[in-house]
Amino acid sequence: MKSQVKRLSVLMALSLVIISASFAADYPTKPITLINPQAPGGTLDVQARAFAPLAEKMLGQPVVVVNKTGATGMVGGLAGAQAAPDGYTLTVGSVNIPNAIEWEIANNRKPPFTRHDFVCIGTFTMSPTFLIVPPDSPYKTLADFVADAKAKPGQLAFSSGGLYGMSHLPAEIFARAAGIKVRHVPYTGGGPSLTAVVGKQVDFSVNYPANTLSLIRGNKVRALAVIGAKRLKSAPNIPTTKELGIDAEYYGWVGILAPVKTPKPIVDKLRDVMKKVVEGKAFVDIIEQAGDEVRFLNGEELAKYMNTESEKIAKLYAEMVKETPK
Amino acid sequence: MTKERGGSLIFLAAGIYGLVFSVQLPLGKWNQPGPAVFPLSLSILLCLFGMGWFIRGKGAGKKQGSVRLRGFVQKFMTPIRIVGLTAAFILTFEFLGYLLASTIYLFILFLWVSRYRLWAALALAIAFGAGSWLFFEKLLATPLPRGFLS
Amino acid sequence: MDVLSNLLNGFQTALTFKNVYLCFIGCLWGTVVGVLPGIGPLAGITLLIPATFGMDATGAIIMLAGIYYGAMYGGSTTSILMNIPGESASVVTCIDGYQMARKGRGGAALFIAAWGSWIGGTLSIIGLMFLAPSLANFAVKFGPPEMFALLLIAFILLGSLGKGSFFKTVPMILFGLLVGTIGMDPLTGTMRFTHGIKDLYDGIGFIPVAMGAFGIGEILTSTEESLVRFVGKVKMRELLPNRDELRASWAPIFRGTGLGFLIGLLPGSAHVLSSFVSYTLEKRLSKKPEEFGTGRIEGVAGPETANNAASESAMIPFLGLGIPTGPAPAVMMIALLIHGVRPGPLFISEQPQVFWGLIASMYIGNLILIILNLPLVGLFVNLLRVPFRILFPVILLICLVGTYSVNSSVVELGILLFFGVLGYIFRKLDFDIAPFILAMIIGPTLEMSFRQSLMRSAGSFSIFLKSPIACTLIVMSCLLFLWNIFRAVRPKKAWEKALEEGE
Numbered sequence: 001m002k003s004q005v006k007r008l009s010v011l012m013a014l015s016l017v018i019i020s021a022s023f024a025a026d027y028p029t030k031p032i033t034l035i036n037p038q039a040p041g042g043t044l045d046v047q048a049r050a051f052a053p054l055a056e057k058m059l060g061q062p063v064v065v066v067n068k069t070g071a072t073g074m075v076g077g078l079a080g081a082q083a084a085p086d087g088y089t090l091t092v093g094s095v096n097i098p099n100a101i102e103w104e105i106a107n108n109r110k111p112p113f114t115r116h117d118f119v120c121i122g123t124f125t126m127s128p129t130f131l132i133v134p135p136d137s138p139y140k141t142l143a144d145f146v147a148d149a150k151a152k153p154g155q156l157a158f159s160s161g162g163l164y165g166m167s168h169l170p171a172e173i174f175a176r177a178a179g180i181k182v183r184h185v186p187y188t189g190g191g192p193s194l195t196a197v198v199g200k201q202v203d204f205s206v207n208y209p210a211n212t213l214s215l216i217r218g219n220k221v222r223a224l225a226v227i228g229a230k231r232l233k234s235a236p237n238i239p240t241t242k243e244l245g246i247d248a249e250y251y252g253w254v255g256i257l258a259p260v261k262t263p264k265p266i267v268d269k270l271r272d273v274m275k276k277v278v279e280g281k282a283f284v285d286i287i288e289q290a291g292d293e294v295r296f297l298n299g300e301e302l303a304k305y306m307n308t309e310s311e312k313i314a315k316l317y318a319e320m321v322k323e324t325p326k
Numbered sequence: 327m328t329k330e331r332g333g334s335l336i337f338l339a340a341g342i343y344g345l346v347f348s349v350q351l352p353l354g355k356w357n358q359p360g361p362a363v364f365p366l367s368l369s370i371l372l373c374l375f376g377m378g379w380f381i382r383g384k385g386a387g388k389k390q391g392s393v394r395l396r397g398f399v400q401k402f403m404t405p406i407r408i409v410g411l412t413a414a415f416i417l418t419f420e421f422l423g424y425l426l427a428s429t430i431y432l433f434i435l436f437l438w439v440s441r442y443r444l445w446a447a448l449a450l451a452i453a454f455g456a457g458s459w460l461f462f463e464k465l466l467a468t469p470l471p472r473g474f475l476s
Numbered sequence: 477m478d479v480l481s482n483l484l485n486g487f488q489t490a491l492t493f494k495n496v497y498l499c500f501i502g503c504l505w506g507t508v509v510g511v512l513p514g515i516g517p518l519a520g521i522t523l524l525i526p527a528t529f530g531m532d533a534t535g536a537i538i539m540l541a542g543i544y545y546g547a548m549y550g551g552s553t554t555s556i557l558m559n560i561p562g563e564s565a566s567v568v569t570c571i572d573g574y575q576m577a578r579k580g581r582g583g584a585a586l587f588i589a590a591w592g593s594w595i596g597g598t599l600s601i602i603g604l605m606f607l608a609p610s611l612a613n614f615a616v617k618f619g620p621p622e623m624f625a626l627l628l629i630a631f632i633l634l635g636s637l638g639k640g641s642f643f644k645t646v647p648m649i650l651f652g653l654l655v656g657t658i659g660m661d662p663l664t665g666t667m668r669f670t671h672g673i674k675d676l677y678d679g680i681g682f683i684p685v686a687m688g689a690f691g692i693g694e695i696l697t698s699t700e701e702s703l704v705r706f707v708g709k710v711k712m713r714e715l716l717p718n719r720d721e722l723r724a725s726w727a728p729i730f731r732g733t734g735l736g737f738l739i740g741l742l743p744g745s746a747h748v749l750s751s752f753v754s755y756t757l758e759k760r761l762s763k764k765p766e767e768f769g770t771g772r773i774e775g776v777a778g779p780e781t782a783n784n785a786a787s788e789s790a791m792i793p794f795l796g797l798g799i800p801t802g803p804a805p806a807v808m809m810i811a812l813l814i815h816g817v818r819p820g821p822l823f824i825s826e827q828p829q830v831f832w833g834l835i836a837s838m839y840i841g842n843l844i845l846i847i848l849n850l851p852l853v854g855l856f857v858n859l860l861r862v863p864f865r866i867l868f869p870v871i872l873l874i875c876l877v878g879t880y881s882v883n884s885s886v887v888e889l890g891i892l893l894f895f896g897v898l899g900y901i902f903r904k905l906d907f908d909i910a911p912f913i914l915a916m917i918i919g920p921t922l923e924m925s926f927r928q929s930l931m932r933s934a935g936s937f938s939i940f941l942k943s944p945i946a947c948t949l950i951v952m953s954c955l956l957f958l959w960n961i962f963r964a965v966r967p968k969k970a971w972e973k974a975l976e977e978g979e
Contacts, residue, residue: 046809070660070678072660075674162662163665185928188924198616198799201620214819290813329905333647333902333907336901337647344654352666357933357935358935359931361657361668364926376647405697405900408696409893412692416889416893419886428873431869432873450866454870454873458877462881
């Protein structure tokens with residue numbers, strides 16, 4: 001009797017393995033959708049659309065990027081979290097996901113989804129931001145800027161691409177680390193927030209290399225520092241905040257997530273393909289052309305990073321919420 | 327009930343709805359105007375205009391155009407049918423799947439509203455239902471629900 | 477001149493057989509996409525990006541640009557023939573364009589729309605060619621205070637858009653503004669009027685409302701009486717505009733070009749803005765403003781030209797600075813990146829062959845489109861001779877599918893139906909829907925510009941007065957507003973007098 005049960009269970013286990021292996025072997029059999037929760041042309045878009053055709057070559061099925069914008073990434077994020085866990089709908093995740101979620105929590109609202117609704121596949125980049133000012137602004141170094149900001153608390157303003165988004169938080173972190181009080185003027189997206197600096201509508205901003213580098217090279221904005229620990233290959237003359245004595249760093253990671261219940265063989269296959277594409281020359285070239293640097297974290301490393309980040313962000317938000325007028 | 331009054335009721339309804347919900351939103355301060363400012367002012371203005379038109383729309387029947395209530399339903403039978411059918415389509419189409427739902431929808435429309443004979447309506451419905459399905463699903467790759475049959 | 481020789485080089489690049497072919501495919505695909513509601517140019521471009529991966533940069537850009545223009549052209553077709561705006565810039569075209577179609581002048585309207593679009597587009601490109609870098613610098617100076625002032629004046633102009641009196645149009649505008657606030661407030665993250673429905677987080681889209689109010693509303697109105705509609709046999713002569721119409725169109729076309737070119741430089745929904753500013757301008761300048769809304773050709777020529785000119789000049793900030801101001805330049809930026817071209821302020825100097833090739837292809841694209849569209853006019857007009865009792869269920873279905881295809885949301889279908897009924901009711905009550913929709917689209921930007929300005933100035937209203945542009949525009953809008961009230965109150969007296977005299 002017992003041996004029969006044992007045999008049966010071995011058979012079941014074996015068949016499960018075979019089925020799930022064939023799952024992976026068959027996958028993908030139809031096109032894959034990659035949801036981008038941010039606007040076309042932005043940081044996420046560039047990386048996702050560079051990735052898609054290369055992944056398509058490896059997977060044998062079209063990978064189509066679809067923009068689902070709204071609510072600083074919540075609309076797209078929600079769609080991604082609720083998608084069928086069959087590996088055919090993935091999400092271009094970014095640090096905006098924990099940003100958005102923690103903000104809801106900090107404001108005592110229940111977020112429509114959380115990072116636990118996702119399983120991480122990997123990252124494309126993990127880039128720091130530049131602190132930029134208009135080209136003819138009086139600040140030539142970061143020290144000038146900080147000194148002036150301290151002399152005029154609450155008068156200097158910065159633009160961001162959206163409330164609590166990827167270009168807002170690094171500015172807040174920097175301001176607190178440097179001990180200055182500045183005002184925040186949100187815009188809708190990275191593009192408009194950069195235009196605001198070029199057009200001198202605000203005093204400074206922070207933004208990512210992919211968007212900003214060409215403006216720096218074209219002298220439309222001036223970069224005072226990199227908010228991070230290491231200088232960027234594409235901008236070796238720009239010092240980091242750490243070098244200048246300000247303890248601020250923030251990395252906007254961009255990567256791919258899948259719904260948490262996606263079967264493991266599919267997740268593994270995706271991780272494998274992603275690693276190959278992201279570390280491959282074609283992708284690296286495109287990203288470096290845009291001024292950014294590739295940094296691949298695999299799924300588990302990303303999950304760990306998201307956890308520590310979320311805690312840091314939650315603390316930051318707790319302070320910010322206290323300061324917001326109600 | 328004049329036309330202006332009819333319109334004014336809609337404005338009043340919208341204005342009151344806006345008022346009720348925008349007072350719940352934070353007003354913010356002068357240097358950081360909150361999400362309530364705009365909708366609140368709009369709602370107040372809408373209510374004002376609604377009341378204004380209500381009063382102005384008082385004129386007697388014929389000169390300004392009126393909408394009579396008698397024979398109302400008779401005249402609007404066709405639009406009412408169309409609206410009802412479309413509502414039914416919307417509610418069932420994810421369950422039935424596009425192909426089936428659209429064919430049924432078209433069939434009933436052709437039969438009931440366009441007044442084709444049974445066979446003509448059926449033929450047209452199948453032609454356009456299947457044709458549109460092929461066009462949207464296959465050619466344009468639009469995501470359409472499969473329904474319970476898939 | 478340097479510019480001309482560069483342009484000639486560009487033409488050499490663009491006029492290769494392969495590139496012309498790609499442009500043609502792009503334009504064709506774009507027209508199809510533009511005619512079908514819901515599937516806008518962005519989706520069309522997106523669907524084809526993987527296909528461009530195997531091509532060189534110039535070819536890819538040319539094809540994508542073709543799709544973009546094609547969609548712009550296609551959108552006006554449904555506006556004129558069916559009173560369904562293909563996309564937001566075509567809303568204004570519905571007003572007079574559809575009335576022209578009902579009078580049997582639909583072919584003429586389509587022709588003038590295509591013709592005006594071509595002229596507007598071409599002239600705009602010429603302007604772009606010479607002025608791109610300097611204009612880009614001007615565009616960035618337009619910040620929230622200036623934007624607010626501009627939109628303020630635009631809204632007041634919007635008040636004179638409708639057939640009815642100013643006081644009837646204003647509540648429709650207010651209503652549209654209110655509906656525009658639904659969704660998440662971008663400046664604080666608070667949800668407004670969403671009641672927890674996820675599909676409303678991003679607000680109510682243009683497509684369900686426009687399809688509903690115009691498309692379904694129109695069908696409901698038409699089916700009220702009888703289902704028989706007389707559409708006479710269309711002769712070739714009737715497809716083309718007659719001499720009077722042509723003569724009347726020239727001035728609006730040129731005014732539309734200038735207006736569209738300037739407004740297109742600004743960030744945001746510039747082409748929508750340009751279309752209705754042009755319409756109101758034409759209405760004011762016309763000797764018979766009361767005929768607007770019954771099928772005046774100026775009401776089609778001006779706006780269509782303006783929105784095309786605007787979509788060309790919208791490329792300027794992108795070409796000059798590398799910052800995409802809308803979805804279409806954004807997608808082009810990516811296509812460029814994938815092909816190893818870096819957009820940015822140095823784009824023109826570093827990659828002249830791509831830039832000039834792009835410019836040349838814009839000319840070619842516009843040319844191809846007018847060649848494509850003219851014969852298509854006859855085709856489309858004949859399509860409408862299909863009996864209405866067969867046509868209207870199909871149109872209903874297309875509206876439903878088009879709406880669903882955007883976000884796969886049943887809630888949006890419900891919104892579609894709701895606005896269909898609402899549009900129908902408004903029509904019966906003699907209230908204009910166009911101002912409502914336009915207000916809904918532009919409203920959020922108005923609010924945001926206002927709040928951003930105050931956030932920048934820490935609550936001080938002086939920020940509006942400090943900027944010369946903003947100040948001028950605000951003063952102008954106050955004057956315009958007073959003028960509108962004056963006119964709305966006064967003519968009644970003249971009318972009453974005429975009545976008395978008549979009796």
